[in-house]
Amino acid sequence: MLIRNYQDADEEGWLRCRILSFLHTAYFDNVLQKKETYTNPSIELVAVESGQVVGLLDIEYEDVSGTVCTLCSGRGGMIWNLAVHPDYQRKGIGALLLAEAERKLKTLGIFEIEAWTRDDQWVNGWYQKNGFTQMESYLHVFITGEKVSNFVQSSISNLEPVVVEAHYSGNEKEKIWKTFDRVHDCNGYYKQLTPALDN
Ligand SMILES: CC(C)(COP(=O)(O)OP(=O)(O)OC[C@H]1O[C@@H](n2cnc3c(N)ncnc32)[C@H](O)[C@@H]1OP(=O)(O)O)[C@@H](O)C(=O)NCCC(=O)NCCS
Structure with a gap:
């Protein structure tokens, strides 16, 4: 399993991974037919196993504080897309994607991350296990x-x-x-x- 930057050729695999991972979540009808792009700079990672996209993480980050995030006090990064294919969940792929994104953010001088998610208890559990604190609802x-x-x-x-x-x-x-x-x-x-x- 390889974690690397997203490339244009990954788009179809990215979309399929996202749809399948959302299938049994509160985001089941949040379907994209094109990968999201961002106004500000971003970190866009995929996890690839045997040529298939099995995980993805997009973080748009701020050049100027307050332009993307609402919970961060300094320059922050916002998680807009996070998904691991259901057949590959609970193997640490989500945590590895986050760790790689955090490493990249730190090299950019960014030390705050924000994310918003609905009420799937296990997804909220994942955020808490990975060091996030709930601030608002x-x-x-x-x-x-x-x-x-x-x-x-x-x-x-x-x-x-x-x-x-x-x-x-x-x-x-x-x-x-x-x-x-x-x-x-x-x-x-x-x-x-x-x-x-x-x-
Ligand atoms: C949240 C998500 C990205 C985590 O990725 P992952 O690679 O499965 O997670 P990790 O292996 O790093 O962490 C595993 C932990 O996440 C939680 N978890 C992940 N998948 C789970 C599942 N299918 N059922 C229950 N808990 C699950 C558990 O706390 C688990 O720990 P445990 O196995 O010790 O109980 C992934 O499960 C997912 O794609 N969820 C659906 C999409 C989604 O809701 N994305 C967020 C929208 S903001």
Whole structure:
């Protein structure tokens, strides 16, 4: 298993790995047909086994503090994509991808990482095991069917919204959980890196 920088030729394998890894998570319908690219500089890594992309990690990092991250106080890196193919999970690949990204961030003088993830307990467990601390949380709310028209109106005549994805950051979370069928906590994690460069 090799960890290396993403190359354009990896795109199809990257997309397939991401879709399969999300299949049984709260991100099951977050499907990409093109790999994401970033405005700011980024570290984009893949784990490759027998020519197949089995893991991926993208971190967009800041030249100027506050342009990408919200939880970091200095220049930080934001994890936008992290996935390990289900057949290769729990073999340490996620941790190896993170370690390589951290090594690269440190050489760039960046010592803070931020990530946001929904409420899959085992994914939150992975972040905690790998040194991240939960700092914040808000809700991702999906509204479908008849409920949409009760809560969301279109300003264009004859245009009726039928699916809404919304963010809730208020104090009445319980009410939101009770009112809508699909609600996720979205948890913000932060990790401070030690300045010393590991080998
Ligand atoms: C989170 C993820 C990247 C971790 O990668 P990984 O290579 O499987 O993780 P590691 O081998 O480094 O760490 C293993 C630990 O992660 C957790 N974990 C990983 N996969 C798991 C699974 N399928 N079931 C339960 N726990 C799991 C456990 O805590 C596990 O430790 P344990 O085996 O001692 O119980 C990977 O499981 C994944 O792709 N998850 C789905 C995609 C996702 O939700 N990405 C994040 C979106 S922000």
